Structure formats: C-alpha cells, structure tokens
Amino acid sequence: MNLLNKFKDPKLCLNILEQIKSDLQEEFRFMEVCGTHTVAIFQSGIRSLLPEKIIHLSGPGCPVCVTHDREIAAYLALSEKNLVIATFGDLIKVPGPGGKNLKMAQAEGAIINIVYSAFDALQMAMENPDRKVVFLGVGFETTAPTVAAVIKMAKEQEVRNFFVLTMHKLVPPALKALAADKEIRVDGLLLPGHVSTIIGLEPYKFLAEEYNMPSVIGGFEPLDILQSILIMIRQKNESRAVVVNNYKRVVSDQGNTRAMEVMHDVFEVSDALWRGLGTIPDSGLVLRKEYSDFDASLVFDQELPEVEEVVGCKCGEVLKGLISPDNCPLFDTRCTPAKPVGPCMVSTEGSCAAYHKYRL
Numbered sequence: 001m002n003l004l005n006k007f008k009d010p011k012l013c014l015n016i017l018e019q020i021k022s023d024l025q026e027e028f029r030f031m032e033v034c035g036t037h038t039v040a041i042f043q044s045g046i047r048s049l050l051p052e053k054i055i056h057l058s059g060p061g062c063p064v065c066v067t068h069d070r071e072i073a074a075y076l077a078l079s080e081k082n083l084v085i086a087t088f089g090d091l092i093k094v095p096g097p098g099g100k101n102l103k104m105a106q107a108e109g110a111i112i113n114i115v116y117s118a119f120d121a122l123q124m125a126m127e128n129p130d131r132k133v134v135f136l137g138v139g140f141e142t143t144a145p146t147v148a149a150v151i152k153m154a155k156e157q158e159v160r161n162f163f164v165l166t167m168h169k170l171v172p173p174a175l176k177a178l179a180a181d182k183e184i185r186v187d188g189l190l191l192p193g194h195v196s197t198i199i200g201l202e203p204y205k206f207l208a209e210e211y212n213m214p215s216v217i218g219g220f221e222p223l224d225i226l227q228s229i230l231i232m233i234r235q236k237n238e239s240r241a242v243v244v245n246n247y248k249r250v251v252s253d254q255g256n257t258r259a260m261e262v263m264h265d266v267f268e269v270s271d272a273l274w275r276g277l278g279t280i281p282d283s284g285l286v287l288r289k290e291y292s293d294f295d296a297s298l299v300f301d302q303e304l305p306e307v308e309e310v311v312g313c314k315c316g317e318v319l320k321g322l323i324s325p326d327n328c329p330l331f332d333t334r335c336t337p338a339k340p341v342g343p344c345m346v347s348t349e350g351s352c353a354a355y356h357k358y359r360l
C-alpha cells in the first residue's frame with residue numbers, strides 16, 4: 001500500500017471513528033473552512049458515519065462563494081468596456097445584480113475567455129498586443145502568489161496590455177471576524193490545507209490565544225479529516241485550545257516563505273468586501289504603487305458599483321455557518337447548479353452545490 005492509500009485505509013479510519021465515538025462527551029459544532037474539505041467530507045461518507053452530536057458547518061473557504069455582488073457588478077461593468085476578460089470558469093456563472101452573469105454578457109457580445117491560470121491570461125495578452133486583456137483575480141493565499149509572479153513577469157517583459165482586477169482575499173482575517181462574531185457558535189475549526197501550505201501555522205495562532213478555539217490544519221483524505229476531528233474533540237474535552245498542524249506531509253509550520261515574499265512584493269494588504277461577512281479589515285490584497293500600471297481598477301476607473309442584494313439568497317448565512325444550505329428556501333427549488341441563484345450553488349466547492357450533489 002502506498003503512503004497516500006494509508007490515509008484512506010478503512011481499518012485505520014474505523015479505528016479513529018471508534019475513538020471519536022468514545023471520546024465524544026457533548027455536542028460540538030465544527031466548521032470546515034475550506035470548500036475542498038466540505039466536498040471531501042461528503043465524498044468519503046464521513047458525514048454519515050460521524051455521531052449526530054458532531055455538527056458540521058461549512059465556512060467561507062470557497063473563493064467564488066465569498067465574491068460579493070458588488071465585485072460581480074464590477075466584472076460585468078468591465079466586460080462592457082471593449083476589453084478581453086480572462087477568468088477562471090466558475091466565475092462566469094455567478095449571478096450578479098438582476099441575475100446577470102458573465103456568460104450572459106458573453107452572449108451579448110462581450111469578449112470573455114476562460115483561462116486556467118493568470119499565466120494563460122498573460123500569454124493571451126502577449127499574443128494579442130492590439131487588445132487589452134484583464135484577468136479577474138480571485139482566490140486566497142493559495143492563488144495570489146501565482147498571480148503576483150505573473151504580474152512581476154509582465155512588468156519585467158514590459159507587457160503593456162495586461163491588467164489584473166484584484167479581488168484576492170486573505171483567510172486569517174475572515175476567521176478572526178467569524179471567531180469574534182457572537183452570533184456564530186463554533187467549537188473548533190478545520191483549517192484549510194491548501195492555504196496553510198502557503199501561510200503556515202503562525203497566522204492562525206490568535207484563534208487559540210485570543211478566542212480559545214481548537215484549530216487544526218487538516219489534509220483531505222478520510223484519515224486526515226477524522227484525525228483532525230479527534231484532535232479538536234480532545235482539546236475541547238481538556239478545555240484547551242492549540243493550533244495543530246495535522247497535515248505535515250504537505251504543510252510546513254513556516255509555510256512557503258518564497259511564495260509569501262512574491263505575494264507581498266506585488267500586493268499590499270487592504271480592507272476587503274466579503275459576501276455575508278461585509279467589509280473585513282486587512283483581509284484583501286491590492287496592487288502596490290510600483291505595479292499600478294497593471295491595476296485594472298485604476299487604469300479603467302472601475303470602482304465597485306452600489307447594487308441591490310440578490311433577493312432570497314442566503315449564501316451569507318450559509319458562509320457563516322448560521323444555516324445549512326438545505327435551510328435556504330430556494331435550495332433545489334429555484335436554485336440548482338443548472339440555474340444558480342447564488343455563488344454557493346455555482347462553484348463545485350460551494351456548500352450548496354456540495355449539498356445538492358451529495359446530500360443523503
């Protein structure tokens with residue numbers, strides 16, 4: 001058996017599951033921050049095997065889901081400015097104000113191309129020097145360093161027709177906002193494996209020190225997830241809170257310092273608007289002055305338009321773990337992956353889409 005298969009081994013998983021059952025003394029509400037965890041928990045069947053006393057909440061860890069209506073409105077407005085828009089695929093289906101999305105804008109004549117990376121967008125710009133290409137930069141610390149590296153490359157190669165509309169967001173400030181919100185009751189956090197690969201352990205320490213919140217960086221295999229849950233239960237039982245790296249085969253405690261360096265070379269920290277969570281201080285990234293020639297918001301004078309909220313969508317409450325997706329009155333009625341009303345039903349890692357696909 002190779003190493004990765006061991007993390008799926010049914011015998012080992014059942015063993016941890018038994019320990020969870022025997023150690024569990026009261027009801028706990030655990031939030032998995034990352035959309036990949038939400039899907040992994042469903043796919044592996046863990047959700048149906050865990051005792052009912054463990055309540056699972058999905059958090060704000062899907063970048064498309066936390067994109068605000070005003071940000072979608074900005075994308076739509078940019079698409080009307082005779083630019084080439086380069087974007088990740090999920091984003092084109094997210095409905096903005098009035099239900100319009102980038103796919104509809106494309107049908108009306110806007111030039112919108114799906115890319116797999118910011119580098120693809122840069123290449124598109126280099127191959128089409130007579131067109132202005134704008135890459136829609138969404139994502140957390142996992143994505144932002146790669147976008148930063150591409151912007152650096154564009155500067156070095158003096159590419160004048162490549163721009164980025166940056167809506168990147170940082171995970172720890174959002175977790176701070178959640179932990180400080182008295183309305184939200186969370187007993188422990190399963191921290192995102194991918195983001196942690198970049199930022200390491202240190203940025204989460206406030207969760208234990210200031211909020212007494214057991215928090216575990218976990219991998220995505222069944223054994224990773226079950227072990228992480230057991231660690232949180234044991235910390236709760238012992239009334240202590242520590243941030244634990246339970247994904248050491250991938251995440252080093254100090255993170256990827258080179259990636260962080262590149263990210264901070266190009267971007268500086270700013271406040272950011274999150275769907276459901278509002279404006280969170282120091283939770284976003286904007287381009288530094290030295291890179292302002294690449295900043296689509298400045299070059300094309302594109303601010304975030306004021307918009308009316310999408311009526312009926314409860315994504316904000318889902319992202320804060322206040323309700324589960326099937327408590328939204330539109331779930332699987334007016335809102336389905338084929339015709340999503342909110343972004344949580346669009347992304348494959350969105351909680352609503354995961355509930356739609358895997359719910360028992």
Ligand code: SF4
Pocket residue numbers: 312313314315316318325328329330331332335336340341342343344345346352
């Ligand atoms: S089911 Fe649809 S409308 Fe309801 S919260 Fe999820 S995405 Fe929004």
